[in-house]
Amino acid sequence: MVLACSLSPAAAAPVPIDPSVLEAEQTMVEAIGRATPSTVAIFAGDSGGGSGVLLTRDGYAVTNFHVVQPAGVAMTCGLPDGHLYDAVLVGVDPTGDLALIKLLGRDEFPCAAVANSDGVEVGDACFTAGNPFLLGTDLQPSISVGIVSGVHRYQFPAGTILEYTDCLQVDAAINPGNSGGGLFDAEGRLIGINGRASFEKRGRVNVGVGYAISTNQVRHFMGVLRAGRICDHATLGATVATSADGRVVVSDILESSDAWRRGLRYDDEIVSLAGRAVRTGNAFKNVLGTLPAGWQVPVVIRSGGRRRELVVRLASVHSAADLKGLAAEPEPEGRRPDPTPRELPAAVRGLVEQRQGFANAHFNRVERDRVAASIAAARDAGPTGPWLLEGRLGTGEAFRIELTDHAATIDIPTGTSTLVTSDDFDRQPVPPGSGGLLPALVLWRRLVLEGPAALGHTIYWGTAPRDPTAFQVGTPSDMVDVLESSVSGVELHTFIDGSGRVVAVDLWTQPGTDPCEVRMAWAEGAPLGSLPTRIEARRGGDEFATFLIGPVPAEMGP
Amino acid sequence: MRHVAVRFLVAVVVVVAAVGLHADGPATPRQVAASAARHVVKIYGAGGVRGLEAYQSGIILSPDGRIATVMSTVLDADDIECVLDDGRRFAATLVGVDPRRELAVLSIEATDLPACDVEAGRAGPGTRAMAISNLFGVAVGDERASVQRGVIAAVVPLEARRGAAEAPYAGDVYVLDFTTNNPGSPGGALVDARGRLLGMLGKELRSTASGIWLNYALPADELVAGCQEIVSGRVATTTGPTAAPFDLRALGLVLVPDLLGRTPPFVETVVPGSPAEQAGLRPDDLVVAVGARAVASRHALEMAVGSIVAGDPVRIAVIRDGRVVDCELGPRPEEARP
Numbered sequence: 007m008v009l010a011c012s013l014s015p016a017a018a019a020p021v022p023i024d025p026s027v028l029e030a031e032q033t034m035v036e037a038i039g040r041a042t043p044s045t046v047a048i049f050a051g052d053s054g055g056g057s058g059v060l061l062t063r064d065g066y067a068v069t070n071f072h073v074v075q076p077a078g079v080a081m082t083c084g085l086p087d088g089h090l091y092d093a094v095l096v097g098v099d100p101t102g103d104l105a106l107i108k109l110l111g112r113d114e115f116p117c118a119a120v121a122n123s124d125g126v127e128v129g130d131a132c133f134t135a136g137n138p139f140l141l142g143t144d145l146q147p148s149i150s151v152g153i154v155s156g157v158h159r160y161q162f163p164a165g166t167i168l169e170y171t172d173c174l175q176v177d178a179a180i181n182p183g184n185s186g187g188g189l190f191d192a193e194g195r196l197i198g199i200n201g202r203a204s205f206e207k208r209g210r211v212n213v214g215v216g217y218a219i220s221t222n223q224v225r226h227f228m229g230v231l232r233a234g235r236i237c238d239h240a241t242l243g244a245t246v247a248t249s250a251d252g253r254v255v256v257s258d259i260l261e262s263s264d265a266w267r268r269g270l271r272y273d274d275e276i277v278s279l280a281g282r283a284v285r286t287g288n289a290f291k292n293v294l295g296t297l298p299a300g301w302q303v304p305v306v307i308r309s310g311g312r313r314r315e316l317v318v319r320l321a322s323v324h325s326a327a328d329l330k331g332l333a334a335e336p337e338p339e340g341r342r343p344d345p346t347p348r349e350l351p352a353a354v355r356g357l358v359e360q361r362q363g364f365a366n367a368h369f370n371r372v373e374r375d376r377v378a379a380s381i382a383a384a385r386d387a388g389p390t391g392p393w394l395l396e397g398r399l400g401t402g403e404a405f406r407i408e409l410t411d412h413a414a415t416i417d418i419p420t421g422t423s424t425l426v427t428s429d430d431f432d433r434q435p436v437p438p439g440s441g442g443l444l445p446a447l448v449l450w451r452r453l454v455l456e457g458p459a460a461l462g463h464t465i466y467w468g469t470a471p472r473d474p475t476a477f478q479v480g481t482p483s484d485m486v487d488v489l490e491s492s493v494s495g496v497e498l499h500t501f502i503d504g505s506g507r508v509v510a511v512d513l514w515t516q517p518g519t520d521p522c523e524v525r526m527a528w529a530e531g532a533p534l535g536s537l538p539t540r541i542e543a544r545r546g547g548d549e550f551a552t553f554l555i556g557p558v559p560a561e562m563g564p
Numbered sequence: 565m566r567h568v569a570v571r572f573l574v575a576v577v578v579v580v581a582a583v584g585l586h587a588d589g590p591a592t593p594r595q596v597a598a599s600a601a602r603h604v605v606k607i608y609g610a611g612g613v614r615g616l617e618a619y620q621s622g623i624i625l626s627p628d629g630r631i632a633t634v635m636s637t638v639l640d641a642d643d644i645e646c647v648l649d650d651g652r653r654f655a656a657t658l659v660g661v662d663p664r665r666e667l668a669v670l671s672i673e674a675t676d677l678p679a680c681d682v683e684a685g686r687a688g689p690g691t692r693a694m695a696i697s698n699l700f701g702v703a704v705g706d707e708r709a710s711v712q713r714g715v716i717a718a719v720v721p722l723e724a725r726r727g728a729a730e731a732p733y734a735g736d737v738y739v740l741d742f743t744t745n746n747p748g749s750p751g752g753a754l755v756d757a758r759g760r761l762l763g764m765l766g767k768e769l770r771s772t773a774s775g776i777w778l779n780y781a782l783p784a785d786e787l788v789a790g791c792q793e794i795v796s797g798r799v800a801t802t803t804g805p806t807a808a809p810f811d812l813r814a815l816g817l818v819l820v821p822d823l824l825g826r827t828p829p830f831v832e833t834v835v836p837g838s839p840a841e842q843a844g845l846r847p848d849d850l851v852v853a854v855g856a857r858a859v860a861s862r863h864a865l866e867m868a869v870g871s872i873v874a875g876d877p878v879r880i881a882v883i884r885d886g887r888v889v890d891c892e893l894g895p896r897p898e899e900a901r902p
Contacts, residue, residue, distance in 0.1 A: 128711050129597035129694075153593060155710040159702055175702060177712040177742065204700045204746070214712050214743035215700055248705075252651070286651075286705045 033192070038133060038149050040194030043116035045147040045187060046109070047084040047137040048093070050077030057136030057147070057187025058083065058107065059196060060117045061224075065091075065109035066232070068224055069186030070201045071098050072168060074105040075333070079366060080354040083109055084145035085116075092353040097231035098365045100167040100332040101239040101323060102223060102295065103201050105186075106231035108369075110353045118188060121195035123220035124480030126174060130154045134178045134200050134216075136187025147187070152178025152214075160288040160295075161202060161217055166323060167332050169239070171295025172479075173217045174198045180216030189218040196221055222480055223296040229469025229485065230298045234369035236333045237468075238299040240320035246276060246290050254284050264319040265305070267520060268547055275308040281478025293479055299323065300467070302474035317474055317547065326363055333365065373466035377487050377502050378457045384506030384534050385454055393451055395537065400552030407553070409451045414444045418551065430495035432515040441522035441545040445496055446513040450524065453489075453500055454508050461500075462493030472503065486510075505534055520546035596694060596759040597711045602649045603680035603761070604709045604753050606698040607633055607656070607670070610641035621698040621709065621752035622646060622670060623764055625791060627679045629654075629672040632791050633751035634767050635661045637863060639668055640822075646672050651706025660794040663870030665733050665782060666767060667790040680753065682784050683760040687738065691716045695744040695781075697752025697765055709752070714742025716762075722780070731769060732871025737780040738763050744779045745769065754781040763787060812869060815878065815893055816840035819851075822862045829865040831882070839878075843891040849882035872896045 046058035046067050056073030060066070067083070074081065074095055083093045096106040109115060126132075132154055135147040142148065156175035163169030176189060180200045189198035198218025205213065230237040243263020244256045254276045259266055276284050279293045280303040297303060299322035307314050324332065350358060361367035395407040399418065406417040414425040416437055423436035423444060431445035449461060458464040467488040471477040486509060487502045497517065501510035507528070512521040522545050526538035543550040591599070603624045611618030622633035631646060633639070644656040654672035661668045687693070695712045703709050718739040722731055738754065745768050752765040763781035770777045782790075812819060816838015820830045829851040834841045851859060854868035872878055878893040 127594045127598075128601070128708060129593035129595075131593070153597075153711065153713045155712055156702060156708060158707070161702075175710060177714075204702070212743070213746055215702070215710070215746060286707070288704060288707065 034131075034133075034151065037190065037192055037194035038135070041118065041133070041135050041188060041190040041196075042086050042147055042149075044118040044196075045086060045135040046093075047140075047142040047145055047147070048073055048077070048107075048186065049082045049084065049140070050074075051082075053077050054183075055081075055137065055140050056183055056185040057200070059186075059188040059199065060085075060109065060115050061120070061196075061228075062117055063114050065093075065112065065115045066096065067093070067107050067109055068199055068231075069105050069107060070199065071100050071103045071105045071333075072201070073186045074098065074107065075100075079358050080350050081107065083107070084142065085109075086146055088145055090145075092351050094354045094357045095366050096369045097234050097237060098333050099227055099231060099237040099239075100329070101163070101169055102219065102227060102237075103168045103170070104199065104219060104224065104227055104231065104237075105365075106228070108357075110357075118190075118196040119194070120221050120225075121191055121193075121197050122480070122482065123174065123197045123222045126154055126157055126191065126197050128154050128157060131192040132174075132176055132178055132197065133190055134176070134180055134184055134187060135190065136184040136200060138179070138181040138183040140183045148184075150179035150184075152176050155215070158289070158292055159217060160292050166328075168202075169295055170202055170217050170219065172220055172223060172292035173202075174220060176216050176218060177214045178216065179212040179214075180218075181212050182210055184216075199224060220296065225482070226296055226479075227298055229487070230467070232369065232373055233466045233468045234364050234366045234373070235468065236329050236363060236365050238322040238324050238329055240294055240297045240299045240301065241323050242270075242279075242294065242305070242318060243321050244270060246287055248287050252285065254287060254290055262518060263321060264520075265316075268305075268316040268318050269309070269314065270305070270307060270316065270318070271309060277306040277308055277313065279303065279305055282480065294320075296479055298468065301470050301477075303471075303477055304475055330363070370466050373487075374458055374464065374489070377466060377489060378459070380487075380504075380506035381454065381457055381502060381508065382506070386535060389535075389537065390455060393537065395541070395553065395555050396557075397553060397555040400549075400554065405551075405553055407447065409447055411452075414448045416444055427494070431493075431513075432495035435515045435522075439545070440543055440550045441520060442496065442513045442515045443522050443524065443543045443550065445494070445515075446498065446511045446522050446524045446543075447541075449491070449493065449496075449498060449513070450500065450508055450511050450526075458489055458491070461489070461491040461498075464489050464491040464493075466490075467499060470501065472501070472509065507534070522550075591758060593694075593713070596755065596757065597696070598708075600680070600694065600753060600755045600759045600761075601696050601708045601711065602678040604649065604696045604698070605631055606647040606701075606703065606709065607631075607638060607751065608645045608647070609638040609643070611638055617701070617747045619698060619701045619748050620750045621696075621748065621765065623751065623753050623761065624648075624677050624679050625669075627675060627677045629674045629677060630659070630791070630795070631656065631670040631672065632764060632787060633668050633670060634764070635663065635666045635668040636750060636767060639670075640863070644670065646670065647705065648677070649706070649708060660797070662790040662794050663732060663867070665735075665786060665790040666731070667764075667782070667787065667794065669791050669794045680755075680761045681759065682788060683756060683762050684785065684788075686719065686736075686783055686785065687716055687756065687762050689716055689718050691762070692757045693738075693740070693762055694755050694757075694759075695740070695742065695749070695752055695765060696755065697744070697746075697749040699744075699746040699749045699752070701748050712742055712744055714740055714744070717741040719783075731766075732867070733782070735786055736783060737766065738783060740779040740781065742779065743777075744781070745777065761787075812866065815869075815896075817845065819862050819865070826861040826863070829859060829862045839893045840891075843880070843893045844889075845880070845882065845891050845893075846884065849884050849889070851880055851882050852888065853881040855879050869896070 044060040049055040053076035058067040058069035079095045091109045093107045093109045098105045133151045159175045161170035180203045200218045202217040204215040243265045244259035247257040305316045359368040392410040403419045425444040435442040467490040469485040472484040472486045498513040511524040514521045525542040527540040529539040541553040605622045622631040646656045656670040659669040716738045722737045750767040754763040763783045816835035817840040818833045831849040859865040
């Protein structure tokens with residue numbers, strides 16, 4: 007009856023609406039339309055579920071660790087196209103509350119456009135798309151609109167995991183089930199992954215205060231997640247405190263840390279970390295929390311009134327054993343864990359490999375094979391047999407390096423050193439003072455000519471900035487693939503660029519010490535497969551030698 | 565001295581309204597958020613026990629350091645600290661409180677502060693608004709207070725909630741359609757789309773009947789009127805930082821010291837010849853109700869008595885030897901200061 011009255015002609019007189027209002031509405035509708043297709047509804051049976059966002063055409067989607075943790079390695083995902091897809095767990099980051107899954111059963115998936123989350127400001131319009139309260143049984147996402155309430159927020163961890171650093175705070179509704187879904191800007195570009203909200207006394211419903219992991223943090227972790235690993239977060243090996251005059255100073259530091267070896271000491275001021283100025287303890291934790299363990303980042307300090315620029319290798323927050331425990335599926339409360347493993351869906355079988363330290367080692371194999379193929383493709387045109395590198399050092403003197411399958415020799419002004427491959431490399435850290443330049447070069451050649459399979463036990467580690475000295479949080483940087491190998495008594499990281507060139511090697515003859523760092527560079531336009539034109543060798547922040555490779559001019563000959 | 569301050573407050577209202585952000589046409593939400601957040605301070609004081617936060621929000625009212633906030637247990641501290649938007653920290657003193665509007669004015673030793681631009685008129689339902697506050701204590705140091713957006717849903721007397729929600733204020737409030745009144749939000753700014761101050765976010769208020777939380781703000785005209793009354797000394801005013809909202813000594817009642825946040829309101833002594841003595845109150849009586857309102861703590865008792873309009877009778881129920889005894893103390897005194 008009431009409805010009938012409201013439909014009478016008198017009540018239906020058109021209400022004048024400002025065209026700008028209609029236009030703004032249309033813009034929002036279009037933005038939501040762009041964001042919707044990549045929104046994933048995750049269903050994990052009795053274990054609940056959540057949301058996710060597709061990031062690549064081949065089906066990789068990001069979600070929260072706390073969504074996949076109870077779900078296990080296989081889950082069912084719905085897309086707004088109305089279809090259900092099997093999905094398999096790829097990698098997890100318990101500390102940062104991120105997880106990577108791969109949707110299966112389609113050649114090409116829709117994926118979200120990703121924006122730089124450091125461009126977001128307070129007051130910007132935003133919206134969430136996801137599966138709150140698991141309402142999306144029709145597979146259509148729920149949308150909540152709001153504004154950005156805060157940027158660069160810090161939210162304390164639960165124990166040592168689920169720490170939200172440098173996150174976005176929004177008043178768009180984030181409720182249970184929205185976890186893992188996308189936060190989008192006014193143009194429908196992804197700026198964050200929703201995962202947390204302040205609830206407190208009103209129960210688990212949104213009170214206008216939700217938090218999203220920044221897309222920049224996601225970008226930093228994509229490589230290590232694709233590796234199928236249980237990823238860890240970074241520590242500088244030092245804790246900081248804010249001094250009375252508003253400086254961030256080192257309050258404690260581990261003498262076993264790389265930061266200590268680079269010269270960081272008690273009471274030193276941290277001026278900037280990874281390119282961002284640090285003025286509060288939160289700002290320090292914000293930068294650190296977006297970075298994977300193992301990366302090298304620039305740190306500017308003020309020590310005894312003197313400004314110094316360091317490059318520090320970040321250590322892991324957790325031990326390997328702790329990390330495994332954190333990532334484990336929680337035991338169901340009140341009933342005994344089911345001793346029989348769950349039957350995996352047919353589509354997922356063959357894509358799962360359980361191995362120590364991995365969420366799913368199958369995907370480590372996939373990435374290692376991809377890098378191997380890339381190295382092989384770059385090799386084709388290159389030299390085989392013994393490699394001879396000749397030229398001048400940066401200091402002007404001549405050098406000669408010969409690398410073969412069985413031995414290696416280096417001639418530099420300080421002497422001649424030889425390495426034999428039949429003996430373990432950790433006993434041959436030659437030439438003296440280099441920390442193992444010759445073993446690094448021999449293994450570099452072996453990787454280029456024979457691939458990762460020839461480097462003993464090798465895993466795909468993930469990605470890292472190509473040039474750590476220039477790395478800045480918030481600015482997209484050139485990333486390279488990293489392989490981690492254990493061979494002939496040494497550990498090494500090898501860095502492979504997008505064209506398949508092996509551009510750098512870090513080699514440890516002893517764990518917990520400074521590695522020998524070797525960096526290769528090629529002249530502009532040098533053909534793929536050619537030997538580098540410049541090799542830098544460093545150890546512990548000090549240059550060992552720079553090798554400029556090329557014909558030695560006659561007038562400068564020895 | 566007080567009169568100067570009053571005139572100054574009025575001057576802020578008029579002058580700033582003329583030269584505000586809106587003079588240059590519409591501003592983007594980014595600009596409004598950034599500009600309005602400069603007027604909001606983070607306030608730290610007493611609390612930290614379950615359900616009672618040790619932090620809230622405040623609004624800079626004058627360039628020389630007058631800050632408006634909500635009267636609450638946070639201010640029951642010897643050391644009240646204000647952190648400005650730029651991260652500067654100041655020790656604050658309590659200038660005074662308006663128990664009826666549950667309003668307090670703080671003062672910090674500073675000059676050239678970004679005082680806010682007050683919208684003198686009432687906003688109507690449907691007005692777009694932003695709320696800026698220290699909710700959940702998310703922001704610390706120079707991190708900007710949290711910004712939320714919504715509309716004013718209604719302008720109604722809070723009295724409509726009496727009985728359902730405990731609040732002494734019975735005038736109009738802006739009821740908001742977004743969840744603004746969170747822990748730490750009280751004292752935050754409600755601004756319009758041009759960044760002008762529409763009101764101040766109230767305390768967390770929950771209907772005891774329905775369990776529903778109310779999101780509301782005290783309109784700017786009430787805020788300014790209350791602040792002027794506090795500064796001019798027309799309401800209960802104290803000079804010390806540990807001021808109670810209403811001084812029970814005016815009734816001749818001395819309670820046991822408020823050592824804990826929830827000290828039961830036991831009578832310590834009764835001043836000879838006072839209304840309390842004449843009403844038959846005795847040491848060791850436990851006050852359980854003021855009028856129809858149950859009081860479980862000394863703080864609740866002060867709030868309850870403070871909300872009685874001056875001149876109205878004060879009725880107190882106490883427990884003595886296991887029995888409830890009603891006492892009539894006569895009219896509440898006009899001037900509560902000692």
